[in-house]
Amino acid sequence: MQYVSTRGTAPILGFEAVTLAGLAADGGLYVPETWPTFDHDQIAALRGKSYAETAAIVMAPFVGDALSREDLHALCVAAYGRFEHDAVTPLVQLDAQHWLLELFHGPTLAFKDVALQLLGLLFERFLSGRDSHLTVIGATSGDTGSAAIDALAGRAKVDIFMLHPEGRVSEVQRRQMTTVLAPNVHNIAIDGSFDDAQALVKAMFADRPFAERFELSAVNSINWARLMAQIVYYFYAAVRLGGPERPVAFAVPTGNFGDVFAGYCAARMGLPIAKLIVATNVNDILHRALSAGDYSAGTVTATAAPSMDIQVSSNFERLLFDLHGRDAGALCAAMGGFDRDRRMALTPAMQAEAGNIFVSARVDAAAMTGAMQHAATRMGQVIDPHTAIGLAAARAIGLSADVPVVTLATAHPAKFGDAVEQAIGRRPELPARIAGLFDMPERSVSLPATLAAIEGHVAAHARPRA
Numbered sequence: 001m002q003y004v005s006t007r008g009t010a011p012i013l014g015f016e017a018v019t020l021a022g023l024a025a026d027g028g029l030y031v032p033e034t035w036p037t038f039d040h041d042q043i044a045a046l047r048g049k050s051y052a053e054t055a056a057i058v059m060a061p062f063v064g065d066a067l068s069r070e071d072l073h074a075l076c077v078a079a080y081g082r083f084e085h086d087a088v089t090p091l092v093q094l095d096a097q098h099w100l101l102e103l104f105h106g107p108t109l110a111f112k113d114v115a116l117q118l119l120g121l122l123f124e125r126f127l128s129g130r131d132s133h134l135t136v137i138g139a140t141s142g143d144t145g146s147a148a149i150d151a152l153a154g155r156a157k158v159d160i161f162m163l164h165p166e167g168r169v170s171e172v173q174r175r176q177m178t179t180v181l182a183p184n185v186h187n188i189a190i191d192g193s194f195d196d197a198q199a200l201v202k203a204m205f206a207d208r209p210f211a212e213r214f215e216l217s218a219v220n221s222i223n224w225a226r227l228m229a230q231i232v233y234y235f236y237a238a239v240r241l242g243g244p245e246r247p248v249a250f251a252v253p254t255g256n257f258g259d260v261f262a263g264y265c266a267a268r269m270g271l272p273i274a275k276l277i278v279a280t281n282v283n284d285i286l287h288r289a290l291s292a293g294d295y296s297a298g299t300v301t302a303t304a305a306p307s308m309d310i311q312v313s314s315n316f317e318r319l320l321f322d323l324h325g326r327d328a329g330a331l332c333a334a335m336g337g338f339d340r341d342r343r344m345a346l347t348p349a350m351q352a353e354a355g356n357i358f359v360s361a362r363v364d365a366a367a368m369t370g371a372m373q374h375a376a377t378r379m380g381q382v383i384d385p386h387t388a389i390g391l392a393a394a395r396a397i398g399l400s401a402d403v404p405v406v407t408l409a410t411a412h413p414a415k416f417g418d419a420v421e422q423a424i425g426r427r428p429e430l431p432a433r434i435a436g437l438f439d440m441p442e443r444s445v446s447l448p449a450t451l452a453a454i455e456g457h458v459a460a461h462a463r464p465r466a
């Protein structure tokens with residue numbers, strides 16, 4: 001499989017190069033040149049397969065000949081062996097129509113582990129035969145940072161610099177990052193929002209001499225390999241609920257549009273998906289874009305679901321690329337306009353095309369709390385604020401009763417203990433794997449949200465190209 005940039009001028013790359021590169025050199029995002037497809041029988045044949053087997057089969061067309069089938073399967077077994085549940089991503093039935101897909105059984109208790117545990121192993125594999133060294137730069141609204149740090153801590157040939165918005169991640173999220181003292185891990189708290197952090201990461205990549213000197217790489221969901229790994233659980237869940245015979249809907253708590261874009265990829269690959277419900281909190285640019293064609297950035301409002309406190313969703317560019325008929329020139333013009341005006345209008349034709357698969361809902365604080373309470377009292381499930389936004393959207397959209405609706409449970413409730421306690425009056429128990437977090441020393445530096453400050457810090461601590 002070859003990968004092309006949405007902006008059209010970066011080199012076309014194979015899987016290994018696209019994994020190590022992250023962001024494309026022209027500022028675009030890599031997407032597969034074509035969508036591989038699975039026919040009915042190939043999807044039906046996934047029945048009864050383990051998660052790791054399913055993962056190896058679903059990802060094989062994207063990996064191509066970068067890894068043998070056996071190697072890919074072995075990496076999946078290793079990555080998903082670190083999950084606490086044997087099913088890796090178990091389904092929990094809530095009522096006659098609704099299920100949760102629990103994606104939080106990995107080491108840092110959020111769905112980010114599903115992709116990053118594999119990505120850490122892919123980095124190690126692809127770098128082992130090389131003389132080079134990578135500097136991973138990331139921006140996190142909380143969960144990517146801890147998952148990436150867990151996946152990369154102590155690995156040879158990789159340094160990781162993770163930017164988080166100071167004071168805007170939960171205490172568990174912060175400690176999961178800052179208590180990792182491996183010398184290749186560098187936490188940076190910036191004086192700004194997640195969008196500022198993400199913009200700084202993009203600016204560092206755009207500074208080509210700097211990017212090349214330190215061999216910058218990305219672990220945000222702009223990295224294609226992450227999205228690829230997330231496609232797997234859509235297949236895994238759908239097949240367990242009657243797919244491919246029965247189309248299934250998914251409600252996805254959405255921030256950077258990565259997770260739900262993986263669902264879109266699954267649909268493009270032939271998985272029968274009834275609808276993808278894009279659930280946003282009050283930071284609702286995606287809801288406005290999908291429901292009214294109004295893709296315009298406002299200012300970020302801090303909420304109890306901080307991983308969704310995003311205005312500009314990087315991965316939306318990947319969908320826009322398809323909506324522009326994969327015409328990179330047209331996409332470049334549209335993105336240039338967006339960078340200038342902070343707004344873009346989707347044409348009625350684009351809205352209609354997106355509407356074939358996507359539907360969206362905006363969930364405010366009251367509805368989020370209501371969903372946590374409903375889940376606790378009526379369904380016996382304690383859910384985190386992000387999952388609650390997904391569930392509230394799933395229930396509000398009201399799909400016909402014969403369509404199973406799966407809400408992606410993106411974080412363990414203990415990661416957001418304060419918000420959960422406020423909503424349902426009791427504190428979720430800390431799982432054993434993070435007990436002890438509150439007694440460990442932390443390491444992090446605080447920097448202003450300027451490119452000069454961040455680049456200076458990276459330059460002082462990273463290992464430049466020999």
Ligand SMILES: *Cc1c(COP(=O)(O)O)cnc(C)c1O
Pocket residue numbers: 110111112143144221253254255256257258259260307308386387410411
């Ligand atoms: C990252 C994250 C999200 C948003 O996922 P995107 O891929 O950025 O849309 C939702 N919930 C939780 C708990 C997350 O960590």
